[in-house]
Amino acid sequence: MTHRCCRLLTFATVACEKMRKRGLAAGALWVWLDGNPHRGNGFHVSRAVPFPYPTIDTGEVLQAVRFLMKSMMDHADRGRRPSEKGMTLYKRGGVGLTDLVRQDQRHADLFFGPDERRERGMDVLDRI
Numbered sequence: 001m002t003h004r005c006c007r008l009l010t011f012a013t014v015a016c017e018k019m020r021k022r023g024l025a026a027g028a029l030w031v032w033l034d035g036n037p038h039r040g041n042g043f044h045v046s047r048a049v050p051f052p053y054p055t056i057d058t059g060e061v062l063q064a065v066r067f068l069m070k071s072m073m074d075h076a077d078r079g080r081r082p083s084e085k086g087m088t089l090y091k092r093g094g095v096g097l098t099d100l101v102r103q104d105q106r107h108a109d110l111f112f113g114p115d116e117r118r119e120r121g122m123d124v125l126d127r128i
Contacts, residue, residue: 024101029065
């Protein structure tokens with residue numbers, strides 16, 4: 001599974017770096033895939049997922065990308081013979097961070113808030 005979503009993970013990592021550089025946090029994630037219609041594999045599928053709290057954590061975003069990618073590939077595999085499942089390839093794909101808010105304007109609630117340790121780790125990574 002991971003080998004099929006390497007590019008999407010790279011796109012998400014770069015998007016997170018740019019988002020943090022601008023002082024923003026993402027409230028949701030959107031991922032889309034297109035199949036190759038010339039190989040009899042034409043499909044377009046997209047999924048979005050909100051985060052419980054606007055995040056700047058690349059790890060949290062990558063976990064959501066993997067989750068959405070699995071969901072979309074399962075959708076693309078529907079109707080295929082069991083021997084062909086898991087063999088679906090995509091031609092193009094993309095990642096979008098949505099519901100952006102300024103990092104200093106995020107509001108925690110009783111159940112969700114920032115993970116200070118992980119956010120400091122993101123700051124260290126950005127400085128490298």
